[in-house]
Amino acid sequence: MAEVNLPVFPVDESSIEPQRIHGSREGFIVEWQQKEWVTCGYTVQWCEVLGSPCSVLQWRKFPVENTSAFITSGNFRPGQRYTFSVYGCKSDGDWLLERKTGYSTELAPKLRPDVTQGEVTYSSVTLVWTFPENRENHTGFIQGYLITVQNTDKAELFNISIDDSSTKTFTIHGLEAENHYNFSVAAFSVAGIGPPGSTLVNTRKTCECILPHA
Numbered sequence: 222m223a224e225v226n227l228p229v230f231p232v233d234e235s236s237i238e239p240q241r242i243h244g245s246r247e248g249f250i251v252e253w254q255q256k257e258w259v260t261c262g263y264t265v266q267w268c269e270v271l272g273s274p275c276s277v278l279q280w281r282k283f284p285v286e287n288t289s290a291f292i293t294s295g296n297f298r299p300g301q302r303y304t305f306s307v308y309g310c311k312s313d314g315d316w317l318l319e320r321k322t323g324y325s326t327e328l329a330p331k332l333r334p335d336v337t338q339g340e341v342t343y344s345s346v347t348l349v350w351t352f353p354e355n356r357e358n359h360t361g362f363i364q365g366y367l368i369t370v371q372n373t374d375k376a377e378l379f380n381i382s383i384d385d386s387s388t389k390t391f392t393i394h395g396l397e398a399e400n401h402y403n404f405s406v407a408a409f410s411v412a413g414i415g416p417p418g419s420t421l422v423n424t425r426k427t428c429e430c431i432l433p434h435a
Contacts, residue, residue: 239304239320241362246326248293251305253319255288259309263318265290270302270322270357299326300360327361330408330415334366339390343398343425347390350406350418354386361410368393369417371403398427 242249251265266280283290297303304322308315332352339347354363368381370393383391386408396402402424405417 237317237320239322242305242321242323243327244297244303244323244325246297248291248297249303249305249321249323249325250289250291251307251321252289253307256309256318258311259285260312261285261310263287264308264310264315265292265305266308267292267303267305270304297325300324300328302357302359324361327410327412329361329413330363330410331360332356332408333416334406334408334418336404336406336418336420338404338420338422340392341422341425343427344396345392345394346396346402346404346422346424347392348404348406348420349390351389352408354408359410361412363408364410365408367407367409367414367417369403369405369407370396371405372397373401373403375400396424398424400424 242251244250253263262285263283264280265283266278268278277296279294281290281292292305302322302324304320306317307319307321309318310316334350334352336348336350339349341347348368350366352363352366363386365382365384365386366388368383368391369378370381371378381391381393393404400423402422403419404422405419407417408415
């Protein structure tokens with residue numbers, strides 16, 4: 222493989238936000254914008270995210286007219302995130318243009334949220350949870366959360382889907398007073414639902430007001 226010659230003042234990779242791409246068992250399609258100042262082709266460099274700094278760095282070079290590449294490797298593993306850096310070559314070296322990140326095959330999450338109860342009334346419960354949705358060692362991109370509400374007094378159960386991975390609090394309305402509920406929250410990716418974190422809550426009495434004396 223040819224060596225990537227970085228310029229004297231290379232672009233800081235951390236300043237370029239990686240774009241998400243979705244691979245397959247066969248590999249990844251990596252696309253980039255053509256640059257007029259590129260004179261000696263493009264280089265696509267990749268490695269496992271958790272291998273940073275990369276223990277096994279791989280790359281391929283492409284002619285100047287190319288704006289995409291199909292990257293294959295017998296080392297791509299399901300549930301492992303990979304980063305791809307696209308460099309443009311000119312006389313003073315290879316300059317970072319774009320970054321991509323993705324999985325050849327996504328898997329369901331392995332971590333469970335840490336769930337606690339917030340405000341509790343006779344007809345509603347606010348759930349609060351913590352979860353590191355942007356952690357790079359996840360086995361797939363976190364899409365959101367599935368809340369399961371179970372009335373243990375009446376064996377009733379229903380689900381609520383939240384399609385925003387940054388949401389960490391939610392209020393469930395329409396509950397019955399003085400009932401026992403089990404609430405669980407699980408993260409999900411396109412591949413499935415992860416293990417749930419849960420909390421038990423008793424709703425309050427319909428009225429907890431103090432009546433004045435006659």
